[in-house]
Amino acid sequence: MDELLVATEAQLLESHGFRSKPQMQRLLKYLIKHSYDNNETALQQKEIAIECLGRTSDFIPSQDPIVRIEAVRLRKLLDAFYEDSQQTLPYRMSLPKGSYRIRFSRNEDNTLTSGIGLLLVCQAPKHASKSTLTLMSKIRHTLSDRLSCFHHLELMVEHLPKHQVAQKGSIHFLAEKQHDYVLRVEVVDDRQGGCLVSSVLIHRISQEILWSNSTLVSANNRTESLEVFYKNLVRSLVADSFGLLGQHWSNFTTQEGLDSLPSQQRSWAYLIGLVKKPSAKLAKNYLDFLNIRLRKYPQDYIAYAGYSHLAFYDLVFNFGLMDESLDERCERLLKIVGEHPTYDFFTVLLGVYCFMAGKYKDAKVYLETGVRLNPYNTCWGFFYGGVLFFMGEREKGISVINECNKDFGDSHALPGYYLLPEFLYHLDQEDPQKVLQMGMKLGLSTEQWSDIGALKSHPDLLEYCWRAVKPALLQP
């Protein structure tokens, strides 16, 4: 039997309801074993009576109701256990009526960290033209693909027609409880042969509209204008340090109190909170939480990766929470990446660690893998470009960063560490205009500015700039 099932069984047998009932314990163990092995014969009344309730081979089910009675008792005990207990066992077991087969339902959420629930609904009017329908399907398809790359989202996409035709605006009422947010994209014909794509993001609990956008997709430059639409949506909402969705979720959950979230969501909530607003207090709370979480679910590798992420913040901001060498941290992450090589999130983190440990070649490879696993997260591009830059491939690094910058436009405030390579680059090129521009964006203080002349001949530029940038990063 699988280990988690054995663990569930053990916890059930130890529980208050079963503890002093040897016959119930025997019956439960017997039914679990044979239900798992799919042994039909052993699950018949007669077999149960003989094998586990001490009846002899002349047992006749129609005359002796013992099995039925005991099964009813067991069913009640099981249901009562799961109702009362708030413990999250790996398996939910039940005994459906009319059968002696134990039903196991496995909820992965109980053991693995999960993130923000997002429901995507794409709609077009009932009698839309073919090109509008195509566009709607295309958008649904592409967004399904791209948003699925982000592991902090629990993405669901509505395909059932009865929900599609729901009155506009009422779709978020249909959403089940597990969706924290609903993203509705609506495609309608405009009169000039193009389509109007309007999208809106709603927070289910407060019914608040967090983001809305409308894009005109004309018939002649469809591909380009769609690409702009996708990039804008993905970038603003989810990519690059968790976007607007992450920001809202983090604010909302912090306000409500992180302890009020179900345990499996808390790890992401802490992490997003930390990325958005790094503070020693939050980091400490996160560490305490992970201690408990990982002791209880030592297989939760996502929370484990969260721990590595926390260690990164600990290092950069010098919170002093952990004392581990860089090599130890790299090794820890390497283990997770080896087991789950298809997660971009872990791979990028490992790349950053390798970089800090001076293993440039490895850093480059891991970051490149991360970028290929999730090409839609601009953040990975910045990291990759930054590492290339500091490794000596300055031109290539800057061009990767510029490529990412282009997606951002000027309207967005970027975190300081994104701009650092460019700042240094311009410094090197002795382009005072751009140095000034970047320095302003970095938020350098007066004293730091006065040091810039010396900076050029400074032997350790990197060290200097870390010091220069840290206060900017620490600002809320």
Added chain:
Amino acid sequence: MIDKDKISKELDYLLASYSFRNKPQIQRLLSYLVDHAIDASDSSYDQRAIAVECLGRGDEFDPAENPVVRIEIGRLRKLLNHFYSEDSTRQLVITIPLGQYRPVVTQQAGHESENFIPSLVISPAKPESLSLLLQFETDAEECSELYLLRHQIRIGLTVHIGKLQGVRLVVALPDEEGNVKSNIDFIVRVSVGHTSSGYQLFYFVVTKSSGTVLFEEKVDLPKHYDTQDLNRLISLWGTGLLDREIGLLWAEWVSLRSHPDSNHSLRVQALVNYQRYLLKESDADLEVAFFSIYKAQSEDSDNNVINAALSELYCRIVMRGSNIVADPVVDGLLQVRTALRTNPSCTKLHLVLAFMMFFSKEYQMAEIELSFCLEKPLATFSFRFHSLILNCLMSGLDEGLNELEALCSQAGVYPKLYSVMLYLRAVLDEDHALATTLLEVLGKGYFLPTILQCLGYMKLPAKYESNGGRQQFRKDVSQHLSQVK
């Protein structure tokens, strides 16, 4: 004496926690009891005082008649015990001992600033997936070119396998004794070396348990190889090994999992049955696969792999005209849409959706879905094959069949459905000799049901549009069928 501040902090923590949230009465009760814990007198813990102060009862409350306080305290006691059993790292623990109402606050030793993280327990690969370990060896002296090449292969395979469902890839390094985890099914070893004109890749696949070599291949790469070519090569390896219908490893996986000594859950057995059907396509297997997957799905309706399998089986049932389900088109369409909800990026489900919409005559939407499927770059053989089959059915044999032919001859694989398409075209072209040969080679027993289904669903060939319609088309085909014994 425990610091009062600490107690009130602990109280806040409790009240905000998941267990106590949304329970105002219990919250009031807990705050009341804890706030009075410092008082020396016991008057606050009188049942009547509690009932009046916290539970909204009037002055006339009589504890002998009304057990509300005892019940509520019992609830609270249980909640507290449960809370601290879950959260074993709290510094303070508040409990209400049996037989009293006054809470006791104790300090836990050894929890001050403990930053120890338990080590990660690697979750075992589940028996329902195929798990694959990737290892590298270098024959030649290590240099940066080989390092780069190795990593490009690793990245390529990771990206490729990341898109497949039911396969778990592990790239972990072996431990000190040279062992890797026990529940790996297969090991892929890639060794890279130099040749005079470039590089040589040597890769082979072994079964973990027996060490049998299943497959080996040598490939030469020129010195200045194109990354695109390398990725194409990796995608070919991926198809050869892991394609659900022609992949070598899935056949091995089925025999590994159906070993008489192994004992598997319903879900694993169902997936083995499903996989066996995909490889062999016999009607008996289809029935077994469908019912076991159906059962597994009803026990665990959230499993993505099971849901995708069930959707695909509905589609196969329609193609076979099988009567094991009363209304496979309606049920199947609902199933695939439900499955897509939680698994929106699964390419196979999108193809199944296109098929099911085609069967239910939603041609416009089916066409749109299919066009996405046909655009997918570096798709596996079976995905591409079925996309092209649907293309044949939807836009006519003239248009679709050439591409299908090219795909099959490139891969050297000719599935039965391909022959069905060839047969239909032969009848259309009145090439009776070819049609007869095809029928004889594959056997009428297999052919007939699929041909009849295709006749019913496919786009009517141009020559029948003004000439008797579908009825005539059917008549011509059945006339040919009846000539052959």
